[in-house]
Each structure stands twice: as structure tokens, then as C-alpha cells.
Amino acid sequence: MESSQSIVLGDVEMFRVVEWQGTLMSGPELLPGTTDRTWRDNIDWLAPDHWDPATESVVATIQTWVLRSGGRTILVDTGVGNGRERPGRALFHRRHGDFLDRLARAGVHPDEVDLVINTHLHGDHVGWNTRDADGQWVPAFPHAQYLIPAADDRWFGPAGGYAGGRRPDDRLLYEDSVAPIHRAGRAVLWEGTHRIDDRLVLESAPGHTPGSSVLTVESGAERAILVGDLVHSPLQLLDPSCGSCLCLDPARAAATRHRILERAADRRELVIPAHFGGSGAVEIRRTGTHFELGEWAAASAVPR
Template sequence: MDSFSLGGVEVTRVVEFETPTRPPAAMFADIGPQVWHDNRSWLSPDHWDQDAGLLMTRMQAFVLRSGGATILVDTGVGNGKSRPDTPAFDHRSTDFLARLAAVDVLPEDVDLVVNTHLHADHVGWNTRLVDGEWVPTFPNARYLMPRADHDFWHPDSARPARTAAANANVFDDSVAPVVRAGQAVLWEDIHDIDGALRLEYAPGHTPGSSVLTLRSGGELAVFVGDVLHNPVQIIEPDANSCFCEDPAAARASRRRVLDRAADQGALVFPAHLRGASGARVRRMGSSYAVQSWAPFGERV
């Protein structure tokens, strides 16, 4: 089962692909090997391949059906994109659109695309190649993009980016074509989608990194993009990934999101979690712990 309802909103996950990535120490320099060893019973094998010594990640999108609208949260890596610094993303060819169709979502059915931030693995299916030109994949959709990220990654920006190499070509092939087509909505600070869904900045990973809160029928969930990459950051909330542009802001945003989730009993859905894809969290001293996993079928 890859769908369930939260109040009046149906939530469906659509997996693009899964892959091993890098050693834990390369991704999370502040987390020592003892933490991984002590938590191996629940971090392995979904989130950490002990034998290979590599982290595991999933590229996935969440489809929300809310108030009669079909909303796609993040769009993965995409096909045919040139990502020379990231071989796992370079010129991919996946059946992601067929997987969307399998849950009754055709490109023309999507009303709204939410890019939680504008990294390569969150905007790839914003566009597809048609007759040698990158065009919006979802022709009837508005694309909600954080203005802070748009401006940060714009070629005219003078601000240095620590992840510039990993995001080479991204603006040109996955952001600018949407803007040129008049389908981009550049929002700032807080943006209400409807009575159940609200976007707000959670900066640090990128300047415009954002979270989408779902509140309906007494149920609460938050789609946090890359505020968390791996569930180890639930127990080690001050540990940033190697991709965070502003480490201090990223830590503050992560704690703020987890504080609210723990206090309000929200389901937390990071963009890249394997297994159940999300979890409820509880406070544990100055940190947090997984209370229960999301009801997405079986953890695999």
C-alpha cells in the first residue's frame, strides 16, 4: 500500500529509484562510527548498508490530493539531465512517469508542483526533453519555487554555493524553462496553498529550503525536503549533511521542525527516506527518537 489518508488529504508516494550513496562519515562528518553501530538495529538495512559501508537513499515524490487538486511534492532527478559531478544522477533513464500513471496521475493531471528547494534531485522532472528543448513536464501545473533559492541559483547571483558542482546545469535545464513558460510561482517566507497545506521557509540546507505542512481533520504531517536526509539526524539533530549551505541555520531549522513535530504528533516525511518513508518523533532528552513509522505498507 503506497497511499493513505490524513484527514481529507490522500498521500501517495511514488519512487523514482533507490541507490547507495557515500560512507556515513562523508555525508555526516559530525557523527562518529559508534552512533551508527549503536543504532544499527533500525538504521540497517533501510538507511545504511553495513556490509558495503554506504548510506542508502531513495528518490521519491509525494502526490497529495487535496481539495480536488493533484499536488506533486518534489520531482526527483529526471531523465537525460547532465550531472557530471554526480554519476548517480547523470543522464538517468527511469520509468517515473509510468509510475505516476500507475497511481492515476498523468502529467496533464498535475495542478501544482512543490519544489521544497532547487537542488538537482528535487527538480529533475520539472522538465523533460522534447525535440531537443527542455519543456515543463506538467503542462497545466503551477510550480511553487522558493524565491530565495531561485535567486541564489540564478546564473547572475554573485553568492558562492558550496554545492555548485553538484548542481551544475540544474537552473538551466530544470528551473529556467518553467519560468520562461510562465508556470513558476516564486513565493517568499510563507505560502498557503489551501486550507490544509502551508509552505514555509526552513533555511540552511539552501537559502530557500522549505517545509510543507499538512493539517486536515485533526491529522498533521510535514514534508521536510532535505531538512533531514537520514533518520540518524532524528537522534543527532545537530548533525548536518555535507550539502548544507549554512550549517548554523540548517541546525536551527531542523530542531525547530522536529520540536514542532514532537509537540504536535506530526508525521515527518523527509524527501529521501527508504522503508516507511516517514515517522512520528518524540522528545528524548535534548534529542529525539522515532516513535512510530508512517503507514506506507511494509518497510522494505
């Protein structure tokens, strides 16, 4: 699953380029509020895109969404990257893949990228911010501005003791994937909300990390919201109170999830999480506090 399906919302085109797809951990490990039976009872629609019955493991995708808006090329999250020291995550450690080649085959060349958005500063969302140039980390997209949530920059950077110093990976990812962006003068820190253009708005959505954010796309009567790691499984779209083991502040993440998903249902926004396989995007509906899945996005293949 290399890429790339196109979703067109008014004047905005969106497609994704996949860096990696596979199984991560068991369902109850990822979502502690679930049981093995929860996943088995939903096998008919979770498998194969979101859960693998053979291994009873969650299926996840690491990918970059590419947006074309107002004549600009915008990347949302940049995956794991190559050659990173990540001793705490075997999947990310010293990885070598062909992601930049995949971007190029999708018609996206590094010099032509105008804007990079990091929805938050976890290692699978910032890795291709930079590339290795003769032993130095430099911006992989040299002409782009990088929009970085200020709260995450403080927390994961030296001001926050590299996320409190609990994991060596947090210091490593900041130093190889974020600090070089600052040194190159390409970082733009933002808080609260940040309007990119008439169609795109970033909004703080804390809980998963202090600076986690979502990106709203609105063009004409059509809307979508790229929610980053607000959800990791479609089960959380049905029950927003269901938390992930990956969230720094699970209670705050659940409150944020309720708020964002209620609005998405009311506004008929297409919901696009960072790590969903399949079509990657779905509508949700609600009656009071009860949520249901609507239609999954009908996306046509992008000509290559």
C-alpha cells in the same frame, strides 16, 4: 521499490513514487559528526532501510510524494530527470529511467497535475520539472503551477551567479529544469510562508539551501510535515545538531532543524523527509531537548 504506499490524513491522501533507491556514501561522509561506530551501534533499526551494513553506506531514496487535496493533484519534488548533463554527479548524469511511467501506473498523468512543489532547487528535487521535446526543455506537467522558493531561485539562478559559480552542475540544472518553467509562465515564487489551501502550508526552512522549505499538512486532528532535506538520516531526528555534508549553511540548517522538529514533536506531526526509505514517515517525541523516534507510519498499499 517502485512506489507506492498511501497515508491518509483527514481529507488528504499522500503516496510516493520512487525514481531510484540505493547506497550513496558512508555514514561519516554524510554526517561528519558521526563515526563508523555510531552507525554500527544502531544497526538493529537503521538496517536495511537507512543503512547497508555490507557496504557501510547510507541508503537513500529519490522519490516524489503525491498529494490529493481539495480535488487537486500535487507533486512534492520531482527527482533527477532524464537526459541531464550532470558531470559532477555520476548518479544523475545522463540518466534514463521510467519515472513518468511509474507515475502513470500510480494513476498520475502529466496533464492532470495541478501543482508542483520544489522544496528546494537541488538536482535531485527538480529534474522532472521538465522533459525534452525535440531538443527543447518544456514543463513536464504543462497545466501545473510550479511553486519555487524565491531565495533559491535567486541563489541558483543568474542573479546569484548560479550558486556563486562553484559547480557547473548548478548552472546546468537551473537552465534545464528551472528556467524553462519561467519561460512557460508556470513559475510562482514565494517567500516566508505560502498557503496552498486550507490544509497545506509551505514555510521557509533555510540552511540546506537559502530557500529550503517544508510543507505542513493539517486536516482535522491529523498532521504531517514534509521536511525535504532538513534531515538525510533518522540519526538526525535523534540529534538535530548533527549536520550533513550536503548543507550549504550547516549552522543555520541545525537551528532550523531544531525549530521544526521541536514543533513537530509538540504537535504530533508525522515527519516525512525527502529521501527516507522504509515507510518514509515517522513520529518523533521529545523530553526537553532529547528526541526519540515514535511509530513509523503504517501505510497500506495503494491498489494498482
